[in-house]
Amino acid sequence: QVQLKESGPGLVQPSETLSLTCTVSGFSLTSYSVSWVRQPSGKGPEWMGRMWYDGDTAYNSALKSRLSISRDTSKNQVFLKMNSLQTDDTGTYYCTREDGYDVMDAWGQGASVTVSS
Amino acid sequence: DIVLTQSPALAVSLGQRATISCRASQSVSISRYNLMHWYQQKPGQQPKLLIYRASNLASGIPARFSGSGSGTDFTLTINPVQADDIATYYCQQSRESPFTFGSGTKLEIK
Secondary structure, X not given: OOEEEEEOOOEEOOOOOEEEEEEEEOOOOOOOEEEEEEEOOOOOOEEEEEEOOOOOEEXXXXXXXXXXXXXXXXXXXXXXXXOOOOHHHOXXXXXXXXXXXXXXXXXXXXXXXXXXX | OXXXXXXXXXXXXXXXXXXXXXXEOOOOEEOOEEOEEEEEEOOOOOOEEEEEXXXXXXXXXXXXXXXXXXXXXXXXXXXXXXXHHOOEEEEEEOOOOOOEEOOOEEEEEO
């Protein structure tokens, strides 16, 4: 059974760094890519970036200067770090599994992040 | 970036057909592949894949959902609409990075 679960702090101070972990089960990180997607409340999702199955990364150019995605295959975990957070970074952050054709076929339950002092 | 445009809301009666459209600012098709996908999101839940590559039903999705289209114009059809289908529906393209989503169409019951 394919599962993804996000974890991390629910509250982040403005200008600080967000760190999230996606723990996966039911599939291998060396066979499937994992993307991070965020969604402000009441708005459409935004693709943030991806950890390719081969360890390479790709980022949304709008976030690239602030964003870093990494992984630990031995722990089945993918990590997101984004710095210089502002209030408009508030929302729900999801990790998703991608099939071989860039389709997000499984999603985690999401991690709610609020940027506030 | 490729912009995907959806109507904000659609009201239909139970048992009737719902047609949700998505228009891309440029073609999202490559050769025979139409790189448009559809997701359903219910309140408080994560999005769920319904249709991939324009017309392929995802695993476990009822056959009353179908998709069509190519190039810049795509459609998600639900027929017949059931009460459990009340949700927001998003299209998403994977033709070009960054992958982008539409702003969603909220399906309401008339």
